Amino acid sequence: MIPTKRNFVFDFDSTLTRVEALDVLAEITLVNNPQKAEIIQEIVDITNLGIDGEISFTESLDRRIKLLNAKKSDLSLLIDELRKKVSTSIERNKEFFENYSEDIYVISCGFKEFIDDIVKDYNIPSERVYANTFEFDEDDRIIGFDADNVLSTHNGKIKCLKDLNLEGEVQVIGDGYSDYVTKEAGVADRFFAYTENVVRDRTIENADHIAPNFDEFLYVNKLPRNISYPKNRIKMLLLENVHPDAFAKLSKDGFTVETVSTSLSEDELIEKLKGVHVLGIRSKTQVTRKVIGSAKKLMAVGAFCIGTKQIDLDAAKENGVIVFNAPYSNTRSVVELAIGEIIMLMRSVFQRSTELHNGLWNKTAQGAKEVRGKKLGIVGYGNIGKQLSVLAEALGMKVYYYDVEDKLALGNAVRVEKLSELLSMADVITLHIDDNQANENFIGDDEFALMKEGAYLINLSRGFVVDMKALKKALEVGRLAGAAVDVYPKEPKANGDYYTELRGLPNVILTPHVGGSTEEAQKDIADFVPGKIMAYINSGNTVDAVNFPNIRLPRQVNAHRFLHIHKNVPGIMASINKVLAEFELNITGQYLSTDAKVGYVITDIDKEYNKKVIKALKKIEGTIKFRVLY
Numbered sequence: 001m002i003p004t005k006r007n008f009v010f011d012f013d014s015t016l017t018r019v020e021a022l023d024v025l026a027e028i029t030l031v032n033n034p035q036k037a038e039i040i041q042e043i044v045d046i047t048n049l050g051i052d053g054e055i056s057f058t059e060s061l062d063r064r065i066k067l068l069n070a071k072k073s074d075l076s077l078l079i080d081e082l083r084k085k086v087s088t089s090i091e092r093n094k095e096f097f098e099n100y101s102e103d104i105y106v107i108s109c110g111f112k113e114f115i116d117d118i119v120k121d122y123n124i125p126s127e128r129v130y131a132n133t134f135e136f137d138e139d140d141r142i143i144g145f146d147a148d149n150v151l152s153t154h155n156g157k158i159k160c161l162k163d164l165n166l167e168g169e170v171q172v173i174g175d176g177y178s179d180y181v182t183k184e185a186g187v188a189d190r191f192f193a194y195t196e197n198v199v200r201d202r203t204i205e206n207a208d209h210i211a212p213n214f215d216e217f218l219y220v221n222k223l224p225r226n227i228s229y230p231k232n233r234i235k236m237l238l239l240e241n242v243h244p245d246a247f248a249k250l251s252k253d254g255f256t257v258e259t260v261s262t263s264l265s266e267d268e269l270i271e272k273l274k275g276v277h278v279l280g281i282r283s284k285t286q287v288t289r290k291v292i293g294s295a296k297k298l299m300a301v302g303a304f305c306i307g308t309k310q311i312d313l314d315a316a317k318e319n320g321v322i323v324f325n326a327p328y329s330n331t332r333s334v335v336e337l338a339i340g341e342i343i344m345l346m347r348s349v350f351q352r353s354t355e356l357h358n359g360l361w362n363k364t365a366q367g368a369k370e371v372r373g374k375k376l377g378i379v380g381y382g383n384i385g386k387q388l389s390v391l392a393e394a395l396g397m398k399v400y401y402y403d404v405e406d407k408l409a410l411g412n413a414v415r416v417e418k419l420s421e422l423l424s425m426a427d428v429i430t431l432h433i434d435d436n437q438a439n440e441n442f443i444g445d446d447e448f449a450l451m452k453e454g455a456y457l458i459n460l461s462r463g464f465v466v467d468m469k470a471l472k473k474a475l476e477v478g479r480l481a482g483a484a485v486d487v488y489p490k491e492p493k494a495n496g497d498y499y500t501e502l503r504g505l506p507n508v509i510l511t512p513h514v515g516g517s518t519e520e521a522q523k524d525i526a527d528f529v530p531g532k533i534m535a536y537i538n539s540g541n542t543v544d545a546v547n548f549p550n551i552r553l554p555r556q557v558n559a560h561r562f563l564h565i566h567k568n569v570p571g572i573m574a575s576i577n578k579v580l581a582e583f584e585l586n587i588t589g590q591y592l593s594t595d596a597k598v599g600y601v602i603t604d605i606d607k608e609y610n611k612k613v614i615k616a617l618k619k620i621e622g623t624i625k626f627r628v629l630y
């Protein structure tokens, strides 16, 4: 079958370039005009009215040219500016314009005087650029346009395309009214709404296909492109009110991102993950083996927090799903809260405050102590424990700590060998052990019995670490003088009603798992985790992955990159290399990282190769996931 010839008809403003050229020209010509802002706004409004079909195009053009007050010499400055403003994904796929030059047309209601120069760099000759032309006066001022040109009239593109009478399929790519009406009028076979620079509802409604970038257009048309898979096709789901910066960062990189403010149940998650490539969660969403097993497209999970025990890390690894977290972003926030709570508890501040809220003036020093000179017992001397150690010492506290691992003491902190020793000497015990299930009920009746009479307990680690019934008892019988609790064995999926057995107990500070919930921490997490996700999706890097062999890859230059995740069983590397050899690929780099269960091999190869190799590599027994990046 002879393939149908395809003609690609591009709009110029906001499609081939990121801007409307006449708006840019206005910036140039009005540079010293005190009313510049108002005039530019008027020009933008008129442009939009024309694009949306609210006023006739001729009127819009006429009114804008009058407001512009431009000269011929301004046009060279405009061309310089426009050259810098070619749409990002168009620029990325310059080769398409070279290889398909004969089939490409620009039909624009802009002006040849600047369009020709810009598109010439993309191999589009002036003969295939259909646009308006300016009229100048004897002083080279732009005073109008050629009114006989069909493109200066309403629905000019329809007339232009009709006159061209192109043979074969006609695909129109544009962002506005004048583009989509060509399909309605029957002069275009397909209309692609180009939304990389501007998204107009009416354009989208009238499109056969929405192209958020040029990669998508090429992908749909099965044309060669400079990126293996359009990023807009990679779907990301962010749950649990992840900071909006994460959405902004990932969307800006081109991914399709959806946010949900709560966590989801297992069944809801299974349903929602259909077609999703990357999941973002915080501490509440349980990503179980069943969830991972059913999420066939899932490539990565981002824990927008420190803890990752809510994710079945083994199941993720076995399915080639890489997990990232933010191990340090909220450390300081937790430490500051712990310091604040130590002081508040030792001064009974919440008790005094509640009394006064209830109308009772109770000025007393009873149960109010300075923290200076008191012994702070830190359980878990990791990132949080260590930083707390330094700050507490600066307040004059004597710091002791207990950790299952050999941790270097900071400042004057003293390591104790046994938990029992720490519990029996400290005035304040603060828990910062990790979220390992082995730590369940780590502090219970026996431990409370060891603690000093009138000591305080702080738990900012995980709810299950403390036996809540035992804690309640210890508080009720006065063994403890107070407690601050941020985490609970069972936490709700969303904000709303909640019951804890500690409710109503005096000198107990209750917070709803907000230790890491500061604007600074959430912002930092929203930068850190997307950065790791993007590094993995865009280039295969697994640096800082929680459950996967870590590998930092060099930049991929002029190569295709094969990413092969497989079970770590004998002979698999040999099979991979055998296939690569059979297809005679020119390998420019190969990197391997393994752990006991999986292997991750990355092979960079010359761009020209027999594409059948992909199928052969996917077929190798033990392959978990395979993808090609370029």
Ligand SMILES: NC(=O)c1ccc[n+]([C@@H]2O[C@H](COP(=O)([O-])OP(=O)(O)OC[C@H]3O[C@@H](n4cnc5c(N)ncnc54)[C@H](O)[C@@H]3O)[C@@H](O)[C@H]2O)c1
Pocket (backbone or CB within 6 Å): 306, 307, 327, 330, 331, 334, 379, 380, 381, 382, 383, 384, 385, 402, 403, 404, 405, 407, 432, 433, 434, 435, 436, 439, 442, 460, 461, 462, 486, 487, 513, 514, 515, 516, 517
């Ligand atoms: N409340 C919040 O909002 C919030 C915010 C951030 C972190 N956290 C939690 O705080 C905890 C600490 O975080 P981190 O970043 O310091 O973790 P980390 O991994 O850096 O430190 C944990 C330390 O605890 C030690 N440890 C583990 N089990 C122990 C045990 N049974 N006895 C003694 N030591 C033990 C480890 O050896 C390690 O040094 C984690 O559970 C984390 O999930 C809570």
Ligand SMILES: O=C(O)CC[C@@H](O)C(=O)O
Pocket (backbone or CB within 6 Å): 282, 283, 284, 304, 305, 306, 307, 308, 330, 516, 517
């Ligand atoms: O913000 C969260 O949801 C969790 C905070 C904290 O427990 C963490 O693991 O970082």
